[in-house]
Amino acid sequence: MVDFSILQSMIRESLLLTDAERTYWLAGLARMTPPQVDRLKSILDRAKNIPWNAALQKTVATLAGTQKVTA
Numbered sequence: 001m002v003d004f005s006i007l008q009s010m011i012r013e014s015l016l017l018t019d020a021e022r023t024y025w026l027a028g029l030a031r032m033t034p035p036q037v038d039r040l041k042s043i044l045d046r047a048k049n050i051p052w053n054a055a056l057q058k059t060v061a062t063l064a065g066t067q068k069v070t071a
């Protein structure tokens with residue numbers, strides 16, 4: 001069984017989900033069956049390991065740092 005707090009963190013940190021999608025998945029977790037939860041975790045795990053996802057995270061971090069300097 002998947003720890004819901006870990007899954008919630010994965011949903012919140014996913015760069016592939018929009019804010020609306022994050023809200024949808026977080027709200028639906030309590031109603032999901034164990035196989036559905038396992039499937040969602042599997043999808044989020046695979047998405048996290050997409051090579052361009054790491055590059056996207058680096059770009060976002062760089063832009064966030066740039067905004068702090070110019071703000």
